[in-house]
Amino acid sequence: EVQLMVSGGGLIQPGGSLRLSCVASGLTVSKNYMIWVRQAPSKGLEWVSVLTSESGSYYADSVRGRFSISRDNSMNTLHLQMNSLRVEDTGVYYCARENPPHGMDVWGRGTTVTVSS
Amino acid sequence: SYELTQPPSLSVSPGQTATMTCSGTNLGDKYTSWYRQKPGQSPVLIIYQDFRRPAGIPERFSGSNSGNTATLSISGTQATDEADYYCQAWDSNNVIFGGGTKLTVL
Numbered sequence: 340e341v342q343l344m345v346s347g348g349g350l351i352q353p354g355g356s357l358r359l360s361c362v363a364s365g366l367t368v369s370k371n372y373m374i375w376v377r378q379a380p381s382k383g384l385e386w387v388s389v390l391t392s393e394s395g396s397y398y399a400d401s402v403r404g405r406f407s408i409s410r411d412n413s414m415n416t417l418h419l420q421m422n423s424l425r426v427e428d429t430g431v432y433y434c435a436r437e438n439p440p441h442g443m444d445v446w447g448r449g450t451t452v453t454v455s456s
Numbered sequence: 457s458y459e460l461t462q463p464p465s466l467s468v469s470p471g472q473t474a475t476m477t478c479s480g481t482n483l484g485d486k487y488t489s490w491y492r493q494k495p496g497q498s499p500v501l502i503i504y505q506d507f508r509r510p511a512g513i514p515e516r517f518s519g520s521n522s523g524n525t526a527t528l529s530i531s532g533t534q535a536t537d538e539a540d541y542y543c544q545a546w547d548s549n550n551v552i553f554g555g556g557t558k559l560t561v562l
Binding site for chain 2: 374383385439448449
């Protein structure tokens with residue numbers, strides 16, 4: 340079964356850091372486009388970052404310079420390092436897989452990040 | 457930056473066809489995907505490459521894309537189709553989501 344397990348969320352003060360992880364089973368992270376998407380409370384989906392199969396990394400303007408996407412091929416895991424967190428970074432963070440242009444066909448369950456003092 | 461615009465809400469009666477739009481400049485030149493999200497759940501891919509359905513998605517769901525508008529249609533709408541629906545496209549190496557349409561089945 341193809342699955343993505345997301346973890347690492349929690350309550351963090353503004354300015355703090357968190358590292359999210361997305362462990363894949365049934366697919367190889369390095370051979371896919373791996374994407375982080377977030378959703379603020381009662382809001383829509385917002386793209387955060389993508390790591391391509393060619394190792395290109397791209398970020399939304401709202402997180403560029405603060406967030407960093409990476410993968411550990413030996414652990415078949417995608418990471419999102421989030422630094423200088425802001426209140427507006429609060430939300431549920433999902434990881435997803437895509438082989439463009441076939442859509443994001445596999446999604447993890449999401450982990451909640453709450454940035455608050 | 458590229459934007460996708462969706463109407464925030466749509467109401468239909470059971471059995472009717474729900475038609476949702478997603479607008480963006482020359483969107484027809486890009487591939488559009490559609491996702492359904494129910495409360496408390498992760499999004500689910502229902503249409504990719506404008507009109508293709510992943511395995512397990514009923515034929516009631518169909519899509520098209522031309523000019524500046526992509527369209528998702530749900531025929532024979534059921535109460536279980538109540539959800540938020542998001543369109544998505546790639547602009548260069550950026551993923552773009554529409555703001556979502558909340559479908560209510562009255």
